[in-house]
Amino acid sequence: xxxxxxxxxxxxWVTSQGEDRYRRGLYIFIRRTVRYPSLTVFDAPSRETTNGxxxxxxxxxxxxxxxxxxxxxxxARAMAARIQREGGGDSAERVVYGFRLxxxxxxxxxxxxxxxxxxxxxxxxxNGNAKxxxxxxxxxxxxxxxxxxxxxxxxxxxxxxxxx
Numbered sequence: 001x002x003x004x005x006x007x008x009x010x011x012x013w014v015t016s017q018g019e020d021r022y023r024r025g026l027y028i029f030i031r032r033t034v035r036y037p038s039l040t041v042f043d044a045p046s047r048e049t050t051n052g053x054x055x056x057x058x059x060x061x062x063x064x065x066x067x068x069x070x071x072x073x074x075x076a077r078a079m080a081a082r083i084q085r086e087g088g089g090d091s092a093e094r095v096v097y098g099f100r101l102x103x104x105x106x107x108x109x110x111x112x113x114x115x116x117x118x119x120x121x122x123x124x125x126x127n128g129n130a131k132x133x134x135x136x137x138x139x140x141x142x143x144x145x146x147x148x149x150x151x152x153x154x155x156x157x158x159x160x161x162x163x164x
Contacts, residue, residue, distance in 0.1 A: 015070075038072075041065045066156045073148075076155055077137055080147035091119055098151060102160040115150060122146035 015021065035044065041061045045051035066072045079101065087094035095115045099107040107115065126133040126142035133145035154160060 038065050038069050063156060067152060073152060076152035077148045079151040080144055083147050083151065084144060091116060095119065098154055102154045102157065118153060119146055119150045122149045
């Protein structure tokens with residue numbers, strides 16, 4: 001979307017590196033005619049006039065964005081590393097830890113079992129697909145790749161997303 005209207009212009013969306021990469025969205029470059037897609041999907045107001053109240057919507061595009069946008073996926077990868085580092089020694093403890101990180105409550109037995117099944121399924125898949133694990137987490141680590149996919153799912157729960 002960006003390249004078509006601004007081929008001749010020097011302004012390009014460039015992902016920041018280093019410390020700047022994790023600055024708040026307040027500092028992003030905004031082009032009035034082509035906004036950053038996730039801002040549009042989550043009903044960010046136009047910057048042309050002041051806005052006292054934002055419109056709210058709930059669309060499938062929002063779920064697709066939280067599952068696939070590079071910023072959201074990078075957050076899932078960081079959460080997966082944290083789950084491995086701080087979540088305890090076994091998978092069941094890590095499931096509870098990860099769930100509590102995003103919902104601030106313990107999972108029910110049914111929820112914990114579903115998450116654990118997802119983790120086991122993903123780990124089994126990535127054990128047989130090391131190149132895909134590397135694409136997910138930057139190294140051939142099936143466990144980290146599996147926790148990344150679980151974290152991505154947890155971060156996409158209705159309970160985890162900001163609601164009024």
